[in-house]
Amino acid sequence: MNYCFLILAIFINFACAQTPKAQHQMIIRPGEVRWVEFPLEKDDSKFICRDFEVKFVKKGNLGQAFVMESYFSDLSPYRCRVESQGKIFHEIQFIVKDKEYLAEKLKVDPKKIKLDPKSEKRVIQEQLVLDKIYSSSPAEFLFKESFITPMTSVVTSIYGTKRVYNKQKKGQHLGIDYRAAIGDKVPAANGGRIVLADDLFFTGWTVIIDHGLDIFTVYGHLSKTLVNKGDIIKRGDLIGLSGNTGRTSGPHLHWGTKVQGQYIDGFVLIEESKKYFNN
Numbered sequence: 001m002n003y004c005f006l007i008l009a010i011f012i013n014f015a016c017a018q019t020p021k022a023q024h025q026m027i028i029r030p031g032e033v034r035w036v037e038f039p040l041e042k043d044d045s046k047f048i049c050r051d052f053e054v055k056f057v058k059k060g061n062l063g064q065a066f067v068m069e070s071y072f073s074d075l076s077p078y079r080c081r082v083e084s085q086g087k088i089f090h091e092i093q094f095i096v097k098d099k100e101y102l103a104e105k106l107k108v109d110p111k112k113i114k115l116d117p118k119s120e121k122r123v124i125q126e127q128l129v130l131d132k133i134y135s136s137s138p139a140e141f142l143f144k145e146s147f148i149t150p151m152t153s154v155v156t157s158i159y160g161t162k163r164v165y166n167k168q169k170k171g172q173h174l175g176i177d178y179r180a181a182i183g184d185k186v187p188a189a190n191g192g193r194i195v196l197a198d199d200l201f202f203t204g205w206t207v208i209i210d211h212g213l214d215i216f217t218v219y220g221h222l223s224k225t226l227v228n229k230g231d232i233i234k235r236g237d238l239i240g241l242s243g244n245t246g247r248t249s250g251p252h253l254h255w256g257t258k259v260q261g262q263y264i265d266g267f268v269l270i271e272e273s274k275k276y277f278n279n
């Protein structure tokens, strides 16, 4: 009899600990982000998606965050949970739907495809610098408005395009390319802190802005940078001039958007950010 009670007690305890108070469902696709809000009942709440702790901001008794889906997603559904000391208070269920991306062929300088040992060393060193930058974003918004497109010219290559370079190397274009001449003005897509203004092997003269909450925007192939590391900028501030530096097949602006360590579609971030910031 006591034994039965024990089993029942364990079962009830287990069921209570595992059953969230509330739940809702969202749809996301590879390379996209979603703006989410969730109730915060405890001050020490964590927001965890696929075992990754997602940074969020507190607004009253709400938590607010962007959730991203990697371009390389295996499409499996998952739950993001709001938890405190092992107890789950809220869950958001994500259904991942597939997304078809286009393909294109490109011709670039062969030296930027097959790297010589010196270039390879340079790329590795640059990656270490970038890794450090991408792991030090604050858990607060460094912007007060929605994201905007950095250029209004024709988009020559959209996010996610599958690429074949010089008929041999395959890759994906995880950014947006805008038609631009050498010297066109490049404004910031949103407010933030400049965390890099330097010459990189692949993206040439590059500016990276940290917007907080592990959200970064990258501006590549510039002919000139007009900001310095540490500068605080507002949406629309001029950060550089477009150009043809790094691995390119002609002058253009490459705009990359990195959220929680993955390049996602900047146009989706613009739309999702409008759901919260209506300016």
Ligand SMILES: [Zn+2]
Pocket (backbone or CB within 6 Å): 157, 173, 175, 176, 177, 253, 254, 255
């Ligand atoms: Zn590009």
